[in-house]
Amino acid sequence: MNFTDTQVATSGTARGINRGIVLNLIRRRQPISRADLARVSGLQRSTVSLITEQLIREKWVIYGPTGRLPRGRRPTFLQLNEKRAILVVDLRPSITTIAVSDVNGRFLSQQGIPTPPDPQTAAAKFSEKIRQMIDSHPELVFEGIGISVPGRLDEHRQRVLFAPNLKWPEFDLRGPLEKATGLQVDLENAANACVLAEVWFGHAEKTRDMVVVTVSEGVGVGVFTNGQLARGLNGMAGEFGHVPLDLEGPLCSCKSRGCWEVYASNWAAIRYYQESGAASNGPSFGHLLSLAESGDQMALKALDRMAHGIGRGMRMVVAGLSPEEIVFVGEFTRLWSRLGPVIQAEVEAAVLVGKPPRVRTAAAEPSVARLRGAVALVLQKHFGPSAPATRPREFTGTRRAAIRVQ
Numbered sequence: 001m002n003f004t005d006t007q008v009a010t011s012g013t014a015r016g017i018n019r020g021i022v023l024n025l026i027r028r029r030q031p032i033s034r035a036d037l038a039r040v041s042g043l044q045r046s047t048v049s050l051i052t053e054q055l056i057r058e059k060w061v062i063y064g065p066t067g068r069l070p071r072g073r074r075p076t077f078l079q080l081n082e083k084r085a086i087l088v089v090d091l092r093p094s095i096t097t098i099a100v101s102d103v104n105g106r107f108l109s110q111q112g113i114p115t116p117p118d119p120q121t122a123a124a125k126f127s128e129k130i131r132q133m134i135d136s137h138p139e140l141v142f143e144g145i146g147i148s149v150p151g152r153l154d155e156h157r158q159r160v161l162f163a164p165n166l167k168w169p170e171f172d173l174r175g176p177l178e179k180a181t182g183l184q185v186d187l188e189n190a191a192n193a194c195v196l197a198e199v200w201f202g203h204a205e206k207t208r209d210m211v212v213v214t215v216s217e218g219v220g221v222g223v224f225t226n227g228q229l230a231r232g233l234n235g236m237a238g239e240f241g242h243v244p245l246d247l248e249g250p251l252c253s254c255k256s257r258g259c260w261e262v263y264a265s266n267w268a269a270i271r272y273y274q275e276s277g278a279a280s281n282g283p284s285f286g287h288l289l290s291l292a293e294s295g296d297q298m299a300l301k302a303l304d305r306m307a308h309g310i311g312r313g314m315r316m317v318v319a320g321l322s323p324e325e326i327v328f329v330g331e332f333t334r335l336w337s338r339l340g341p342v343i344q345a346e347v348e349a350a351v352l353v354g355k356p357p358r359v360r361t362a363a364a365e366p367s368v369a370r371l372r373g374a375v376a377l378v379l380q381k382h383f384g385p386s387a388p389a390t391r392p393r394e395f396t397g398t399r400r401a402a403i404r405v406q
Helices: 011-029 034-041 045-057 119-136 174-181 190-201 266-275 285-293 297-321 331-350 366-383
Strands: 061-066 076-080 084-090 095-102 107-114 141-149 152-154 159-162 185-189 210-215 219-225 325-329 358-361
Touching (some): 011 034, 011 076, 045 061, 084 119, 084 366, 095 119, 107 366, 141 174, 174 185, 190 219, 190 325, 190 366, 219 297, 266 297, 285 331, 325 366, 331 358
Parallel strands (some): 325 358
Antiparallel strands (some): 061 076, 084 095, 095 107, 210 219
16 A cells, blocks of 8 residues: 555544444434434444534434433434435436436436437536426425436546447536536446445445446446445446457447447347347337237347347456446346346356356336436435535525535
8 A cells, every 4th residue: 555645534534434424324214313323323422413413504414203212301313304405317318317306315306308419409408407497396405416427437527538329529518517507517427327326225235346237228337346436547447338249240339349238238139129020120129128028029039139148248247347246227127037047147157266246136217227326426425424514504495506515
């Protein structure tokens, strides 16, 4: 370890960690009393009281119901303030979803719109829809905007660098949206967003090494290792979807041939269905799933080929990363009882030593997994151990939007 460049810990470091612990315990166990917070966290009651009073002043936490005890003082329970809200955007090649969520990850409203053809038009359209949503919820204070992007981005500049399925050049959504809304905007790769959704709202709180595989128009992989998202040089860690499996294979959106996603994506399944002679113009992927569920043999065979394509790529993921758990996100999981065992067998075949990783579908429905991740993207700015304490702000219930105070 290089201790020369390591940041020195201060008293504020401990306060920040303790604040994150208390806030997340309230989030996961609400309603909860201060006494129970002290017992579960191991912190002194005086420390818990100081932290919770600060969170109440900042309006992150409010008083809930009063408990009952056989004797002694009746405890007052604490819970998150559901009047704090987050705007989220799930950007996809065809349809973009914009939604409002409370701090508990519950969606209060959402709307799907056709994805504009270029980033400039998209920024203008998204800004318009976001302002409309803010106006339609005057009772909420919005903490920020989280965006799930089907591509890789420069984490520091928050510019999207690589999004072949969108067919957009390098672009900036953050700047125009912040200017139009007055809210802080954070972007994240879709697969990484789904990792955050599992960690924050799913069953992966104690998992240290996990891979989340998103299957839609493309194939994305989010890598969670030793309790952290792996980003890599230029934010490209986990871009397995564009690793060529066959240099003579079909042309990919990234201009290479035979990439994993041309065999494993929704579009691949539609191509398989067309190649079977079942239709000259393939159905939408949702329609293909419905055909399969009704017993259409051509549709079932197309989806079986897709599952084998997913499994084929999983061999390199498992051999290279050896994750503890693998989570799949995508509409194809509607047929998990049929397609899951195919993928599971390929995963098990890739294990060189020891037990295979756990394989399962995401905790959230495919339609909301990325949105949940965008919620977590904003929340971690406040709930993470390094989140700065903010000065109290006036909270009247009529304020439309708030910019985070640094």
